[in-house]
Amino acid sequence: DGGITQSPKYLFRKEGQNVTLSCEQNLNHDAMYWYRQDPGQGLRLIYYSQIVNDFQKGDIAEGYSVSREKKESFPLTVTSAQKNPTAFYLCASSISRENLGYTFGSGTRLTVV
């Protein structure tokens, strides 16, 4: 079955540590996105990538980094510079950036302890 896989589902991190969230898709989609979801805030765009080896900052990129070395993979690193990292992180993909039919993964719940 085609889809997006995010792992792990739950992640705990000590304050001051970097952590990397995985996102893999087998839909052959060019564009991939990372969103953060907080209660009462909706989805906010962190980073997006239209093509391999290219990515752009979204609305709340500070404290995050990404890479896009393969079409299928778009990992997100939450660095110690991110002031409030506890959140639900969602990865999405679409056929191209112009196509807004996003497919979302099931998300990763990150908790900083």
Add this chain to the structure above:
Amino acid sequence: QKEVEQDPGPLSVPEGAIVSLNCTYSNSAFQYFMWYRQYSRKGPELLMYTYSSGNKEDGRFTAQVDKSSKYISLFIRDSQPSDSATYLCAMSALRASGTSYGKLTFGQGTILTVHP
């Protein structure tokens, strides 16, 4: 002021009720409107999308857009307990060619509970 405002609820209705979910927006460049449904601890899934003002029906769901008032709604008829979820509106501006800029702006989401 947020570009998209959505009442977070929570909204609780009895089974069989008609549900109205609403979003307002301030950016007149928004031309493409979508509704997503998100079950607890899952990613959002696309319910409906529309480009134009007016109504669009899909089974028990009707999406309504009023561009003059910058207001969109999602109506759910004969609501079921399985409709209990968070509903997110999303929208995007379009280029003159009709293609998007590739960025969706989401509302805050409305939590809906349909009780038997």
